[in-house]
Amino acid sequence: MTLALGCIADDYTGASDLANTLTRAGLRTVQTIGVPADDLALPEVDAVVVSLKSRSIEAGLAVSRSRAAEAWLRGRGAGHVLFKICSTFDSTDAGNIGPVMDALRADCGEGAVLVTPAFPETGRTVYQGNLFVGAVPLNESPLKDHPLNPMRDSNLVRVLARQSRTQIGLVDLATVTRGADAVRARLAELAGKGIGAAIIDAVFDRDLETIGLVAAGHRLSVGASGIGLGLARALVSTGKVKSASPSGETGAAVGGLAACLAGSCSQATLQQITNAERIMPVLHLDPDRIIMGAGEVQRALDWARPRLGEGPVLIASSSTPDQVTALQARHGRDAAGHAIEQAMADIAENLVKSGVRRLIVAGGETSGAVVDRLKIPGFLVGVEIAAGVPVLRAVGAESDMLLALKSGNFGGGEFFSDALMLMR
Numbered sequence: 314m315t316l317a318l319g320c321i322a323d324d325y326t327g328a329s330d331l332a333n334t335l336t337r338a339g340l341r342t343v344q345t346i347g348v349p350a351d352d353l354a355l356p357e358v359d360a361v362v363v364s365l366k367s368r369s370i371e372a373g374l375a376v377s378r379s380r381a382a383e384a385w386l387r388g389r390g391a392g393h394v395l396f397k398i399c400s401t402f403d404s405t406d407a408g409n410i411g412p413v414m415d416a417l418r419a420d421c422g423e424g425a426v427l428v429t430p431a432f433p434e435t436g437r438t439v440y441q442g443n444l445f446v447g448a449v450p451l452n453e454s455p456l457k458d459h460p461l462n463p464m465r466d467s468n469l470v471r472v473l474a475r476q477s478r479t480q481i482g483l484v485d486l487a488t489v490t491r492g493a494d495a496v497r498a499r500l501a502e503l504a505g506k507g508i509g510a511a512i513i514d515a516v517f518d519r520d521l522e523t524i525g526l527v528a529a530g531h532r533l534s535v536g537a538s539g540i541g542l543g544l545a546r547a548l549v550s551t552g553k554v555k556s557a558s559p560s561g562e563t564g565a566a567v568g569g570l571a572a573c574l575a576g577s578c579s580q581a582t583l584q585q586i587t588n589a590e591r592i593m594p595v596l597h598l599d600p601d602r603i604i605m606g607a608g609e610v611q612r613a614l615d616w617a618r619p620r621l622g623e624g625p626v627l628i629a630s631s632s633t634p635d636q637v638t639a640l641q642a643r644h645g646r647d648a649a650g651h652a653i654e655q656a657m658a659d660i661a662e663n664l665v666k667s668g669v670r671r672l673i674v675a676g677g678e679t680s681g682a683v684v685d686r687l688k689i690p691g692f693l694v695g696v697e698i699a700a701g702v703p704v705l706r707a708v709g710a711e712s713d714m715l716l717a718l719k720s721g722n723f724g725g726g727e728f729f730s731d732a733l734m735l736m737r
Contacts, residue, residue: 315389315390316358316359316360316361316386316389316390316391317340317359317360317391317392317548317553317554318335318340318359318360318391318393318394318395318544318545318548319360319361319363319383319386319387319389319391319393319394319395320335320360320361320362320363320386320394320395320396320397320541321362321363321365321379321382321383321386321394321395321396321397321417322362322363322364322365322397323365323366323367323368323375323379323396323397323398323399323409323410323413324364324365324366324367324368324399324677324678324680324681325346325364325366325677325680325681325684325718326676326677326680326681326702326718326719326720326723327397327398327399327537327538327677327720328344328362328363328364328397329344329364329692329694329701329702329703329705329717329718330537330538330701330702330720330723331362331395331397331537331538331541332344332360332362332692332694332703333538333694333697333701333702333703334538334539334541334542334545334701335359335360335362335541335542335545335694336694336703337697338542338545338546338549338556339545339549339554339556339557340358340359340360340545340548340549340554340557341356341357341358341359341360341557342358342359342360342361342362342694343355343356343358343360343361343362343691343692343693343694343708344361344362344364344691344692344694344705345361345362345363345364345690345691345692346364346684346685346689346690346691346692347363347364347365347378347382347690348363348378348381348382348385349361349363349385349690349691350690353690353691353708353709354709355691355708356693359548359554359557360545361386361389361391362397363382363385363386364684365378365379365382366678366681366682366685367379367409367413368398368399368403368404368409368462368677369409369462369678370409372407372408372409372412372413373412375408375409375412375413376409376412376413376416379396379413379416379417380416380417380420383417383420383421384420387421392532393528393529393531393532393533393534393544394417394421394532394533394534395528395533395534395535395536395540395541395544396410396413396414396417396533396534396535396536397536397537397538397541398410398430398535398536398537399430399537399677399720400430400431400432400435400437400537400538400539401430401437401444401446401451401456401459401464401722402430402444402451402464402469402472403456403459403462403463403464404462404472404476405462406472406475406476407476408476409476410473410476410535411473411475411476411477411478412476412477414426414428414473414477414510414533414535415477415478415479415509417533418479418509418510418533421532421533422532423531423532423533424500424501424504424509424531425482425500425501425503425504425508425509425510425511426509426510426511426531426533426534426535427484427500427510427511427513427524427527427528427531427534427535427536427540428469428473428481428510428511428512428513428534428535428536429512429513429514429515429524429535429536429537429539429540430444430469430536430537430539431444431514431515431516431520431521431536431537431539431540432521432537432538432539432542433515433516433517433518433520433521433539434518434539434542434700435538435539435700435701435723437537437539438515438516439469439512439513439514439515439516440486440514440516441483441485441486441514442468442469442470442483442485442512442514443467443468443469444467444469445467450467451464451467452464452465452466452467453467455579455580456579456722458634469512470482470483470512473510473512477509477510478509479507479508479509479510480506480507480508480509481508481509481510481511481512482503482506482508482510482511482512483511483512483513483514484496484499484500484503484511484512484513484514485514486514486515486516486520489513489514489515489520489523489524490520492523493523493526493527496513496523496524496527497527497530499511500527510535515539518542521539521540521542521543521546522543522546522547523543524540524543525540525542525543525544525545525546525547526543526547526550526551528540528543528544528547529544529547529548529551529553538701566737567670567671567706567713567714567715567736567737568670568737569668569669569670569671570621570622570664570667570668570669570670570671571621571624571625571669571670571671571672571673571733571736572617572621572625572626572627572628572664572669572671572672572673573589573593573625573626573627573628573672573673573674573675573729573732573733574627574628574629574657574660574661574672574673574674574675574679574683575627575628575629575630575631575674575675575676575679576629576630576631576653576654576657576674576675576676576678576679577631577675577676577677577679577719577720577721577722578631578632578633578634578636578637578676578721579721579722580722581721581722581723581724582631582675582676582719582721582722583631583633584726585675585724585725585726585727585728585729586627586629586631586729588726588727588729588730589627589729589730592729592730593624593625593626593627593729594620594626594627595626595627595628595629596613596616596617596626596627596628596629597629598612598613598628598629598630598656600630600632600636600640600649600653601640601643601644603630603652603653603656604640604644604648604649604652604653609656610656610659610660610663613628613660614660614663614664614667616628617660617664617667618667621664621667621668621669625671625729625733627729628657628660630653630656630657630679631675631676650678653679654678654679654681654682655682657674657679657682657683658682658683658685658686659686661674661683661686661687662686662687665687665712665714670712670713670714670715671714671715671716671733671736672714672715672716672717673716673717673719673729673732673733673736674716674717674718674719675719675721675728676719676720676721677720677721680718680719684716684718687710687714688710688711689707689708689709689710689714689716690708690709690710691707691708691709692705692706692707692708692716693705693706693708695715695735696735698717698724698728698731698732698735699719699723699724699725699728699731699732700723700724701720701723702717702718702719702720702723702724702728702732703717704716704717704732704735704736705717705718715736715737717732717736719732
């Protein structure tokens with residue numbers, strides 16, 4: 314297998330988003346969980362997205378895992394590697410975007426790296442280096458309140474400069490609109506000044522295509538699924554990849570019991586949970602009782618098992634931002650997050666043992682904990698449920714399963730019912 318594109322994603326839902334984007338653009342794509350074992354049988358594909366759970370861990374560990382993933386991808390022929398980050402650039406001032414970028418840049422000998430989380434299709438644009446969510450700067454949007462990585466500065470040149478060892482420059486929209494040659498010239502100019510990375514503006518899809526053409530001529534880029542879209546279109550338009558069907562086939566129906574788990578505290582997920590209460594039983598867990606080990610996992614399982622035969626159920630640990638802040642004050646941020654993630658993983662593991670074969674998980678950290686616990690090594694990418702969220706079929710797992718892994722802010726109000734309709 315010789316890859317046209319290798320990708321390293323810093324969380325599992327973001328990896329699914331990227332894999333979905335590449336598939337829609339015509340690249341045959343597989344998502345793996347961690348660096349694949351040598352004996353994992355993968356189909357012939359154009360791109361592999363290696364999913365890591367590295368966004369919020371210690372920076373040194375994120376770097377070592379990302380370097381291992383890059384080495385595996387380069388060993389399979391990937392001339393270009395995309396380090397896929399969240400479209401809200403959520404990362405503390407210590408990292409992990411900057412440290413991982415610095416390490417990958419050093420390993421591949423890149424000059425100046427293009428960096429953008431822009432993805433206009435999902436309302437994320439970058440102008441003059443500032444990240445916008447819809448019409449407002451990131452730091453004025455509800456997304457500023459991520460429970461682990463709150464984002465209070467929308468100027469990405471400043472944000473990345475606080476994390477990286479290299480100087481950070483800007484390729485502005487005026488340059489992007491003049492085309493790929495203008496971007497190449499600006500990037501060469503920055504590299505000549507010793508600048509190692511540049512935030513690049515993107516407001517429209519055509520900007521992503523320009524960025525993709527330039528990035529494809531380099532060995533490394535950093536960004537959200539938007540830059541992945543640009544890279545995929547560049548690979549197809551230049552003939553390096555023969556476009557495949559964008560439908561994302563995952564094979565025969567799986568059937569079996571279905572369940573939903575929600576750990577995200579985003580406004581979008583909270584509304585989706587409220588809407589789901591009209592069509593399925595919903596259990597709201599008590600986060601304090603989870604952290605104190607007061608039997609919430611067993612309560613959830615005792616509640617769910619007799620109901621599964623009648624239809625899907627939803628179990629939620631989600632809370633409002635104010636409730637999350639108060640919870641973290643009582644128990645500590647890391648302790649609270651870890652306890653809740655592991656409780657949701659416990660629930661998922663036992664639901665699968667009870668026959669669940671269709672599983673929907675909302676929240677990046679929750680999805681990572683669940684997939685790790687289920688020991689699923691990879692996924693085939695299927696049809697799109699909502700922008701950035703495909704149906705996934707487990708590869709190399711003990712059970713034949715369909716999953717959907719949703720970033721907190723993704724999907725429409727009826728996401729859970731929409732997903733169940735497509736997961737047969």
